[in-house]
Amino acid sequence: MPNRKPDLLEAGDLRRGIVELLSRRDYSRLELLRKFRDRCEDGDLLEQILDDFQQRQWQSDLRFAESYLNSRFQRGVGPLRLRQELKEKGVDSHTIELVFDAFDGDWFENLYRIAEKKSKSIKENDKNKKQKLFRFLAYRGFTSEQISSVIDDL
Structure with missing residues (x-):
């Protein structure tokens, strides 16, 4: 056809x-x-x-970005990845900054919850557990400083 x-x-x-x-x-x-x-x-x-x-x-790109940020935050996506996704969807840098500045979600708390859940799914005797967890969280879009802090707490 x-x-x-x-x-x-x-x-x-x-x-x-x-x-x-x-x-x-x-x-x-x-x-x-x-x-x-x-x-x-x-x-x-x-x-x-x-x-x-x-x-x-x-x-409105502003309204779209706010909605998108809230939705993806709830799904455990980090700030680095979210910024990139918004750029790919055509939202300008100024609008992205406005939305992030106005956002009141707790990135650290969200990261901690995700890390805790993921760490339970990695076998306890896995010697690369920290590396696997780090890679997973980096893929999700969190900064290395945020990830290191959470992994140290866990």
Whole structure:
């Protein structure tokens, strides 16, 4: 079966499609551009619609970043990885800093909880237990200073 291009959307259908997505959750502007650029013949039209949505506050990278940060924090993702993920989703550095400055979650407490849980799953007699735990937490996006402090406490 050959790859067929998706049907191109008119302005009204494009607006409806974006509203439908935004009614479920927040998206960054870049995410919406990526989702709809192949379905829109005129890239300027898509930019105009997204500009309009931003002016009306229907789409906001700030609101998206706040929601994303809270969600990923609850899943145990650390600050380094979160910053990188937000950049990949098109959120600018200034907005990322605003969101992190306003965030009131306790990174250390979250890290401690994750480390404690993970350490239980690593065999007690494993001589590389600290290294495995360190790698796991670094992958999650925590700094080496944070990780070392928690591992010393455990």
